[in-house]
Amino acid sequence: MSADAIYMQTIIAGLVMVGAYAVGKFLKFSTELCMFVAVIGGAIAGGAGFDTFRHIAEGSVTYLDIGLIFVFATIFMNIIKESGGTNYIVRKIIGAFHNKRILMLILLMLVILVPGALTGAGSISVLVVGGTVAAALNAMGLSKVRISALIFIVAGLSAAAPPVNIWAMMTCAGTAISYVGFTMPLLVPILILGLFSVIYFGRGAKNIDKEKALSEIPDPKGLSGWSVAVRFCCARVLAWGPKNLAVRISGSWIASCFCNLRFGCVADEFQESEYSEGQQGDCGAIDTANSNYCSRRHADTGNEF
Template sequence: MYLQTTIIAIVMVATFALASWKLKSPEISMVITAIVGALVGGFGFPSRLLVEGMFTYFDVGLIFLTASIFINIYSETGAMNALVRWIVKQFYDKKWLMLILLGILMIIPGALTGAGSVSIFVVGGLVSSVMNYMGFSKKRIAAFIYLFAMLAAVAPPINLWAMLMAAQANMPYVGFGVVLMVPIIIIASFTILYTGLSKTPERKTKTEILEELPQPPAGMNWFKILVPFGVLLVLILLMQYAAFYIPVLGLPLTFMICAFISIGMDKERWKVKKWYNVMVKTVDQVFPLLGTVISVGVLVNIMTATGVKGLLAITFITLPMAFIYITALIFAPFAQGSLSYGSAIILGTPIIFLFNSMGLNVTVTAAALSFLFPLGDCLPPSRIVGRLTVETVGYEGSYMSFLKAIAIPWLFMGAIGLLMLLFPNQLRFLVVY
């Protein structure tokens, strides 16, 4: 049985490598790998397993989609443009405070959707333009936007890597707020220092920047800017601290409520076609990532049926701990580059089981791994966030030079994640329920 499962695993790895090389699509490659694995495992064409796998992470995909709809509708109202203009007006002459606020602006969309790519879609262009006006080089801008997009994806309330690992390990997705935010603050501070201390040529004046930034619509004010996020915060807090006194809403419905409130804040609230087009555009925008979540579910379902998932888990559990620590900063990012969110399940879940059997804090462990996996979003074959960053910034050098440009803050983020993985029990005081 062990030999048979090993053969299936080898065939699936070879299939995935060949499909990724030829098709350049991790999602299609994962589905093809799943079908080949089922055929080799004696399941025939696995129609039922494929359909079941497509719905494995339906709830995660629904959260991702509804959160993206909310943030795109909010942006369409002009509130985001107004916020950026206000930041420039008030803080353009205060470089450090300006960088802090731009970093926070980058984090918000990704934190609410679980995808750093959404942060780049929504505010990446504006942040890049402002930093360009401030005189920063393309390399520093690329490093800033990429790292903050990664931090946005890791930030609570939606950390997809931690959510997927928690779901697979049958552990509740609670207690991640502080244990994620403290490292994020440390990494963000380092990235801001790394960016701000670089030499900058003569920059444009505040007046020139304001003339080139998009104008917010007439009537936009602080009430309209803050109400949607205020309602979101209140609903999330009520679900957490008053769960027995309110109906079960769930995050997808919460995001849709806030999306409708954002529409209500717009003067063109009755133009149904406008908001329909925003939602269609959002679906097109997030479809690749939804496809990733669906294909990950298909692959994991087939791996479970064939025993390959169990084989990987047993193999990881029997590895020397030193090997896991030494190779974590290599295997985790490259697994993300190949398997996207599937890396959290295929590699992350066995590590959680292993650490749990040793009495180590699994919440800190899952948080640590969620800092290591997203580093691979700039690595082949997928390079999802890396490609978006290059396109948004207008980086003209080679992709390898882009990787060199982000190397220092990239390694710092990896080092923080590795330290958390090494000392989970010492950091368990950060787990606040």
Template sequence: MSEPLVFFTMALAFVGAAAVGRLPIGISLMAAAVVGGLAGGEGVPVRHLVEGGFGYFDLLLIILSAILFMKVLQAAGVLDSLAAGILRAFHRRKTLLLLASMALVMFPGAITGSSTVAVLTAGPLVAPVLMRLGLGTLKTGALVAMAAVLGMAAPPINILVMIMGGGVDMPYVGVTVPLLLLVVPPALAIPLWLGHRELGAVDSEHLDDILPKSWFGEYGWRLFLPLLLVLGLMASQRFLVRFMPDPGLPVIFLLGSLLGWRSGRSFDFLEVTRQAVKDAMPILAILVGVGMFIQILTLTGGRGWIVVSLLGMPKALLYFAMALGLVAFGGVSSFGSASILGVPFVLALMEKNAILTSTALSLVASLGDLMPPTALAGIFAAQVVGEPSYLKVLRYCLVPAGMVLVWGLVVLLSAETLERILL
């Protein structure tokens, strides 16, 4: 079977398993990988399935430990207390609240380069506040997801640029100004667009009606120790990298969870852990399935066919291919998208400045974290706001994501002019 035919057979098998068989997404991806192996004449390539399934092993551990941390913060009363504090401070200044919420969610993404970490650490802090002030569940989820995606692209750490830079021998220097130019305008526009009309200001008399119970009076600052520990250790990964070893995000989240067990309201740690594993399992299965799917796609030549087909588009359509390819492939993995498509695209635009090209492409590629089936930012944002269907949250991300996409392409197209001004 030819490479495109194997790819379409795999896609069909996935859709059939997920939509018709109504199998979970993760299992559907695994089934499609097995079908791809058979269609490509590789039999059932067990070694490749196992190898591909381990492709995101580190990310699985981060997600599992981050979800546990989020559950612990909820159970210990930290989230309610923090939401109460933020509400008291900002209930009359909605513009400031929206911008501060955006910045708060972006921050962990900016220092770790991961939208997942951004959603799972800061999302639970701001989402309850915004919802209590009247912003709809879906719009709140969309705001958190968009903030996480922009945080992932924001300086100082943009792993997508690092990946693309590594592919063209471009050191990770001089990227801060271009990244700020790319990220700040949408970061100002999106929260106002999503929330300014709906978010209500509350006067002090009615504040008590919407305030969640704060446990600060009973436990004091001790309540926030797990959060401070996690944020401190995450920041140390970036700022103290010279002086201390990196404990790794899973260990950081586990330490935060253990501290959270003893720093606030008492709860059954084992039960919370069980719940976290249950919540995480479908997402972990998707990532294992995606790993298998990519491995078999590569093994059967489908990946090469996709990349060359996109690169083969006429020059006028190349930017369209970038927008389509980088975002669509992000549905499998945004980091994979940066490596597999981002690097050839940077090389295809060698006449432009590589720093501006790679940073602009990184903004486009970051939108891949909103793309199903993985849609990590969307899935976790839905979880944070308690919405069972992440697709409903993603619907509200469409316009903001379109704004980001257009802005990224505008910067890419203006690279020559910007180079003269900025670099």
């Protein structure tokens, strides 16, 4: 085939892909389905034939391990949240470091970093620990603007923090190289930027009233440090097993989900304790966790906040 013919075939395939994508959008398909239709149209126009299905199958499983990591790590972190683990951790930090502002800010930064680092998504950090950390920062006298900025920036950094960096993993999967050697090159700059962020936005923070701050964060009844730590320990131990990263992380998350046999009871006690307190939480954008419970109580009681 001559160069002109190849050039023309490429242009035709590109135009078909654009047209197929536009048709999908006109039919109100989702972006993913529009891209799928565009790929099918481009493959047919390019003369790929039955190889189209082979490429679709191979391309689908190329990032399967990344999908497994994201899904199971997200489930794991939501179990920690729903069982009251995040509230327990933040309450312990407040109890031990309420009169040490810098140390408390650094530890709260690490709390925000962990969910995103394990899942590869900064939004998980905001959803899982954002509301609880916001309550602690609010008790330190920081403005809502600074609290929002601090949580947003550190959560964004958590998405790039090891061990799960989605962008690096996708690059490795697409180029058939091993996802190794990324820990320190990613961890060092993330910690430096995170420390700068908490010190910059946390300037002017005050020593907090321990009892007042603890009263604003629900106390998870029946939860202990062991029941929170054992799941992370189980995940870490199992991560030393199989060589495949997806198998290690997915398997460790599944096993750690069942480490605390009293999870269902603890979660129920934790939510019931919040309902029984009868306190109206802030339903603003900052306190995401409390706003969820406000919405539930509003639906149950029919009262307006």
